[in-house]
Amino acid sequence: MGIHDIIEGKKQWRAHTARVKALPPDYRIVYKEMQKYVFKVGAVDLPEGNLLAGIIDFFEEGVAAGKGALEVVGDDIAAFCDDLVHSAQRT
Template sequence: MGIQDIIEGKKQWRAHVARVKALPPDYQIVYKELQRYLFKVGPVDLPDGGLLPGIVDFFEEGAAAGKGVLGLIGTDVAAFADGLIKDSRTYADIYQESISGSPGPDRT
């Protein structure tokens, strides 16, 4: 990874954060909780994937339609996040494999 890649990554992240800040306050709160949850247990490919920008797209559409964020995703934010990553290899999977001493299923 070169310096240009790092600079481009930072530009993309700043643009992403600006999109989040443009959301209504209730959407911002839920997004930040989703982000925190996904950074803890989320998919191994989270930094390289399109999951977070996809969530912002989904939230922008919901806000434009005048829907409340909990009406859009339900009242259990963690269950919504789990549904998004159900078929992804997570850090929790890696941890579980490390303490059990057996390799888990190959979900790549």
């Protein structure tokens, strides 16, 4: 990994965190819990792209639809993450 790759990775991460910060508070809280869970199980990058970026896309759609975070993911965040990781691994 060269210096260019490191710089590009940092730019992408900053853009990612800016998207998280733009979410409403309830979504940010749920996202942080999901991020911890995904980091713990080691499923950050799956074959079909970045799981965390997909979560933000999904959350932005929920915000646009006027739904709260728990309306989108349900009450059991860990179970939602498990289902998400398992379905992403199958693709």
